[in-house]
Amino acid sequence: MIIYSKKALDENNQDLRKVIAPGTGAFMFKERKVAEKWVMVRNPNYWDPELPYLDGLELLHIPAWTDRGTAVLTGQADYSPNVSLETHQEGLKRKDIVGTVRYPGEFNxxxxxxxxxxxxxxxxxxxxxxxxxxxxxxxxxxxxxxxxxxxxxxxxxxxxxxxxxxxxxxxxxxxxxxxxxxxxxxxxxxxxxxxxxxxxxxxxxxxxxxxxxxxxxxxxxxxxxxxxxxxxxxxxxxxxxxxxxxxxxxxxxxxxxxxxxxxxxxxxxxxxxxxxxxxxxxxxxxxxxxxxxxxxxxxxxxxxxxxxxxxxxxxxxxxxxxxxxxxxDHLPMWRNYVKGHASEARVFSELGRVDTFWLDR
Structure with a gap:
């Protein structure tokens, strides 16, 4: 659930989709390249001074599941919450570089x-x-x-x-x-x-x-x-x-x-x-x-x-x-150096927190 101030909503005619919405999240918006990526940076004023661990995030726009899996397998991406079955199966053969699991029973x-x-x-x-x-x-x-x-x-x-x-x-x-x-x-x-x-x-x-x-x-x-x-x-x-x-x-x-x-x-x-x-x-x-x-x-x-x-x-x-x-069923995949996501311990793919992610490299 997200709560916005009445002032922010009134100033934007109750529609925050066309502006950068106010918030106190772990990361702040820096840049958007249409149909390519969103770039976020660490919020130095986050309520928890220990988090987030990462200095920033790049959220890549990759609509097709096979392309997502390929991006992780080839090192173009570090993590995906859901890849294709064929790339998941390939990932199971490449445990030297990636981890992947199957969540048995999604709510979608x-x-x-x-x-x-x-x-x-x-x-x-x-x-x-x-x-x-x-x-x-x-x-x-x-x-x-x-x-x-x-x-x-x-x-x-x-x-x-x-x-x-x-x-x-x-x-x-x-x-x-x-x-x-x-x-x-x-x-x-x-x-x-x-x-x-x-x-x-x-x-x-x-x-x-x-x-x-x-x-x-x-x-x-x-x-x-x-x-x-x-x-x-x-x-x-x-x-x-x-x-x-x-x-x-x-x-x-x-x-x-x-x-x-x-x-x-x-x-x-x-x-x-x-x-x-x-x-x-x-x-x-x-x-x-x-x-x-x-x-x-x-x-x-x-x-x-x-x-x-x-x-x-x-x-x-x-x-x-x-x-x-x-x-x-969802199929997350990650490079082995990506830590703090606990994907292997989850029972479904509500990712939720990326502020605890860190890279062991």
Missing amino acids: SYQVHINNERKPFNDPRVRRAINLAVSRQNLIKAFGTQEPIMLTRWMTHASEFASPLKELEGLPGYRADKAADIAEAKKLMAAAGVPDGVKGVDLVSASVAPHAEILAPAFQEELRRTLGIETKIRVMERALLIEELKKGTFDMMVHTEYRSPISDPGPGWEMCLKTGGSLNFSRYGNPEFDRLLKQINSETDRAKRKRLFAQGMALLDQTAPLYLIGFT
């Missing part, structure tokens, strides 16, 4: 937001059809060299309330054999009045290569092949996607904004699925789900919560607010 996911306010996606039957017909296994495989995506159902696989993988692999929409799912999906499309599919659908993607060149085209082809839904991919700078989501000027969007701050999915469902939630970018609104969520987040008995979460997942499967591809 890949999904396709479906605008619930736009026809025909305002009909839950169409959204349910998409969730049934599009193969999660195919999308996960297509993206496999980039970032590990796990087969998951409405919450991170790290949660104690998650559906067991063996159970999940037998459920409609999640199973690998799509024959029955596609047949049911086509019935739903016909009942919704679009038996021949939908034309001219706007599918937005970040311009980073793994999204624009792998994940979005793979999803596009699944829609076309299974349901006759024809999309046109519209590519944007990743930083601009959040404004597009807020305005609702899209039909579908490949993104990573379905998440939870902790492994318990309760807070995440509040943000992403509750009517009017701060991250409910699909604009899903379901009074039945809202009532159930209120029960979940006021219940303290674990067994009862588990049953309530199961009810919630079943309801979400039927009403399909968005298309969840799956939650991820």
Whole structure:
């Protein structure tokens, strides 16, 4: 959480995105080279006089995971919080120069937001059809060299309330054999009045290569092949996607904004699925789900919560607010001389503190 003074906000019309925001962080802004890097220097007046240990930081703009991993492997960068699977695997062979681990169970996911306010996606039957017909296994495989995506159902696989993988692999929409799912999906499309599919659908993607060149085209082809839904991919700078989501000027969007701050999915469902939630970018609104969520987040008995979460997942499967591809595992990598980050001891990749980093060289 960041707290700004009323004076600073009033002076900038409540918008600090166009100025250097005031703060008391460990590092201070020095320079920005667009699409290249941000340069920060040590704050000599930081509240803790012992920190930070580093004299400065250079935050490199490297959108693609493979390029991040390559930068660390070749010594062009010292640390990355998330590299591609292929460079992570290479790093495991190069323990003489780098360290790398896999965090098993992140709180972030890949999904396709479906605008619930736009026809025909305002009909839950169409959204349910998409969730049934599009193969999660195919999308996960297509993206496999980039970032590990796990087969998951409405919450991170790290949660104690998650559906067991063996159970999940037998459920409609999640199973690998799509024959029955596609047949049911086509019935739903016909009942919704679009038996021949939908034309001219706007599918937005970040311009980073793994999204624009792998994940979005793979999803596009699944829609076309299974349901006759024809999309046109519209590519944007990743930083601009959040404004597009807020305005609702899209039909579908490949993104990573379905998440939870902790492994318990309760807070995440509040943000992403509750009517009017701060991250409910699909604009899903379901009074039945809202009532159930209120029960979940006021219940303290674990067994009862588990049953309530199961009810919630079943309801979400039927009403399909968005298309969840799956939650991820993250892969940090660092040069061996980078100390103080404790990546090898963490269980998820909320990096948080760089003020304790130091270089042993």
